[in-house]
Amino acid sequence: MKIEMKDHTSKVFDGELNNLHCLVLEMAGLVINQLDQSLKALHDREPHLAEKVILQDREVDNHEIKIDNAVFTILAKRCPVASDLRKILSVSKMVVDLELIGDEIVKISKLIISLFDNGSSDPNPQLLRDIVKMGEMISNMLKQVTQFFDTCDLEGSYTLLNEKWDYCEEFQAGIRRQLTFVIENPRILSRLLNILQIMKSLERCGDHCRNMNEYLIFMFEGKNIRHQDAG
């Protein structure tokens, strides 16, 4: 179910909202690219690529500031209500999650660089398999949320909300597998800790995606489905 809205009588306001919309898409695109590049760095054993990902974070931060300014200006000038207000509030919350995903990816990239440090031996591909699998799940989830935002797809948001969260189970199973490896070969303990940190960061990214999806439902429908057991 796609939600369709008429244009505003004020085309200038439409332009301001479209600008905000595009900024969010750009920022999401940057974060998706960061995540995909960091996974590629891991898969291809390319620490240089991870360094580029870290540098890209500045662009993500700049977008957060731009979006904050746009939100601030629209609120001050337009006094939006109803669906416009919900969109603006949701966007201002979603960018926080996007920025935090960017920060987690920076952490992941730093860990990737230390994994492929010159002084250490090449990590076991089996150890990396879990991360890449989990990372791809998160990347897909982020792409889906971005698409739902772009196309105002309420049904899609609900479908994603009600889906099983494979990445949580993957995280749990991954930890078990890594523990089995370390029992077999205790010398990989320090590397295992790095991998666990990467997995934890990816899990956090998944949680942020989920938050963003919940804000989308609020934006489309005005229904706050977060913290169902609260208050």
Added chain:
Amino acid sequence: MSYVKESETSATNPMTNQLRPDSPSPNKIDRESRKTVGKLAIDDPRIICKNVNVFYGENQAINDLSIEIGNQEVISFIGPSGCGKSTFLRTLNRMNDTIVGCRVEGEIRIDDKNIYDKDMDVVPLRAMVGMVFQKPNPFPKSIYDNVAYGPRIHGLITDKNELDALVEESLRRAGLWDEVKDRLNEPGTSLSGGQQQRLCIARTISVNPEVILMDEPCSALDPIATAKIEQLISELSQQFTIVIVTHSMQQAARVSSRTAYFHLGYLIEVGNTNDIFTHPKHPLTEDYITGRFG
């Protein structure tokens, strides 16, 4: 052993209890539907309108409108020009009687009495249901006489001291006393626009009405005078039922507890102001308040 907090796993999280979109969602109500959305009945009604139709000659200005207005409630009517909100407001104290060719059908009960009954005297009705207009319209008399006029002609008070006290009380309740107490004999028209409007409100409340109708009371005022009138509305709502027609949606959002949206003579949606301005149900309401009209 679980390495993930139990509340975060998909099997136990309440979020997995298959949440579904609300029904009806905003998009499920047809944009062309003219059936009123929202709760028309209220727990403690002061005014009950049933199937009200208003005609100007052949033209129907209000179509089959039903609504209840609560005791000590501030309700605002919003909608584009020509939607019938002012017409409906004027039916509440029979001001439309003065318009040639205007015909009202249906029932409007105030305190269980149909105000369109043949035996209804409109003079006490208009004292009971006072009105404040868009442009301040003080009488060409002194500030004192503007307020004292109503109680005098309705014969409410004859004693000079009592009248003085009533004038002071009315001006105080209208938030004007401190500004005019030293010049009560000056003409009402010598006051500023905002003060004149508050004088008109003082004049309205001096006859102790039950309902106050306000037809765009701030549209001719600056933001400071507007803020004073809005503050006054919130204070008066402790005692009176207030119905306000406004073109300023922000004003409707600020002052009223319920909001009704009119469109081309139909009451489209009525509901709590908080709900109307955050997630209205009817697409026409959404279009209007978000500026997507036309």
